[in-house]
Amino acid sequence: MKPSIKLISNYEYKKLFLPEVSTHDLFNESKLQVYRIENYLTSIVIPVNPYRTSFNFLIFVTKGFVKQQLETSVFDIKANEALNIKQGNFTATLELSNDVEGFFVVYENEIITDIALNKNDLSFFYTSPFLILNAVTFDWIVRAFLLLEEELFTTDRVMEICVALFQSILLKIIRLENKGNEVLSRARYISFHFREQVQRDHVNHKTISYYSNLLKISDNYLNKCVKDATGKPPKQWINEISILHSQILLQDNSRDVAGIAFELNYQSPSYFSRLFKKVTGYSPSEYRLQLAK
Template identity: 35%
Template sequence: MDTSKTKGIKHISSAEYISRFVNTYSTAQFKNAMVQVYDYQNHSKFLKTPTTLFRPDYNYVIYLKSGFIKKQLGTEMKCIEAPAVVFVGAGHVVGMNEVSADPEGTIVVFENDLLNEILSRQDLLKLFDINPIIKLNKKTSPYIGALSDLLLHEYQENKPDIQIITPLLQAMFQKLLSLSDRHFVLSQSHLIALRFKELVYRNFVQEKSVSYYAREMAITENYLNRCSNQILNKSAKKFIIEVTVLQSRILLQDMGKHVAEIANELNFDDPAYFARIFKKVTGISPSDYKKQILNNL
């Protein structure tokens, strides 16, 4: 997974996640290990929602057996109903807006080194970038649930055995790959769209024109737009704007910064123009967004 640190977007470790978003009296089960497995029902009881947006420096998978979650995945807010599995890669922008009462499931947290051992690069892209939400059914959910229960049971041992955990995790991923069409081959359009996303996350503060990214990739603007519309379901320009607004939402979480300062940080000459773009994407003004955050503190 891409762990390059985009300026201004906070990267946090799994330990930081626990300290920031989970009430402290529930952290006794936390272990700073290569793989961590938690009961999602217990975890959600202590989760302080909505969370601020952040970029984890770890990967995680949520198996949702029952209930629902409303989760920010990149530029989009997703309402995910059980049974389902959600993949989040290190460096992706995420946040949790809402969790239903008493959801059932498991959350598995793991580092890049382990992930690279058990999945190919193409399979990583399929699960974490192309198809990060997999819907399950009455037949497949118990299968994934059984593997999740075994992972949780082993993790709760006094000395969890990574030699047991790794094959269980690999079996889960292989099953989920089969559900997401493991024979699917990434097309040139997929590769271009994914490369475009990576470039935008790295350069959007200074570069907001489609022409810049087309030049960097040595393709025409029309071809870039065609790939973006086909794979990302939006034009290249719209994606750049949405990423910029997403970053501004992160910066707006700093109560000490004025909207004009944030507009300047994002390289907007006119704060009013920034405010119009923000409202067009989110439906509210930057000032009202700051008030919402303050009310949720």
Template identity: 30%
Template sequence: MEKQVNADEFVERFMSGSLSHLKYTQSPVKIFRLSEIAPYIKIPIPPIFLGYNLLVHITEGYFEHQIGSDVYVVKAPAILMSNYGNISAIKSVDKSSKGHCVLVKDGAMTSIFREQEILNIFTISPLLNLSLEDSQDLHPLLRLLYKELHTSNPYKELYESLLKSLLSKIIKLSASNKMLDRRQEIAIMFKQLVHKNFKKEKNIGFYADKLAVSTNYLNRCVSSTFKKSSKEVILEVAIMHSQLLLFESTKSIADICYELDFSDPSYFSRIFKKIVGMSPTSFRHKS
């Protein structure tokens, strides 16, 4: 798996200026004010594998954020969410932006939330535009979370409770709080498994066995939920990570192909061009 970028490394690599105000305790949940980050970011930030679940609530300003192959223009008031496992890049930022950025370790998500809640969070569209009233409702929760996590001894039960209230409110606002049907649950659990196993497991049968369903049923679940086949989802995740390797390493395209367990560089290049719109060589030069 590619090296995950943690909060310290992000600050070191992609921010400049006096950053002493970004000191924080080593908790699995972190929160920053956008006013503490936006003026110092060195734009553009290349594709990175952020080692957290990301939540950004923007109350003033805008930024342009890429998640996988999709680019989102986030204008206040809005929420942007990116689940752990995604490749992210920041294209532009209004340096006067205000709001909060929350980072949550994946292990903290599974300890705080029930499986159904995590599945609901996973179904939320990355970009959720808000009314001014709904945005103002979220602000006190974020302000309290910031205050607690920046005390000398954060109270775990309190900040976890605040985070749970915050995400529950976002689930409600996104209309993702409805009960998922069996097909949707299978499709979402499949996608989570792909993010963790894509490097060595591209066979649909592996995922069907893990989920205790037939390959035909898995394909029907994925197709009805994501409007694409199981194979397409697996390949898209693998190609997304190949973009990071092309950018961050000097490995040859053939080496990257074999590292991601593609059997043939020409097949890898064809799939890459189909998904990204250009060859791996062109992507590397453009990056």
């Protein structure tokens, strides 16, 4: 059996999707990197097939729009808006407007862990990926990004200053997002941990009871929490995350559909194909044909 989906590194991301990237940017492995969307992402090969990264990134749009898939949702990120994408999430850039501008920030987990965040602050990273900013906060963040960009690209840069500036940006966003929501609801908390566990275990475990047992709650309570927090029941999440995983496997033409079905522990290739079509609107074979176009 072939190994499952790996997380692509920052270097691999640039190599795969950015054919015109400079040598300097290609080999930049700093724990914090800031690029202009108009200079960095506009050369991306669109549409990008779903992938998972070993790093986190923030898309902050100041003009135009970016259409980005994150897990099972698609976001149109416009001016004054941002999308935070965690390490390991399924994601893909689907479209960029011709006039798009903004900042694309790559950051490692240690950037987050170095900030003194309380439980409610940390909820931002798993419950609120999409952000709509008010004009005052937007202007403040743009000015902070300009300072961060200036420090990052100066010859005698001080990385501690760069990290502190970005952490200030994150805190500004987090505190705005959490204002008026002082207590992280139990439903959102359970929903997050359920989805994180599904990401890890969906290949071998596709029943609701497995996850409710892990979380030490009843099936009914898990169903209520996840549906209240996300609008979708747990079984739909399990199916959609598993099918997202299979979409990445299907990008490898050396794998046959039946082999992928059994690798993901479906009872039969025909059942897998029916579920794939229910989730995506295409059969696995039709999906491959779409990739080849």
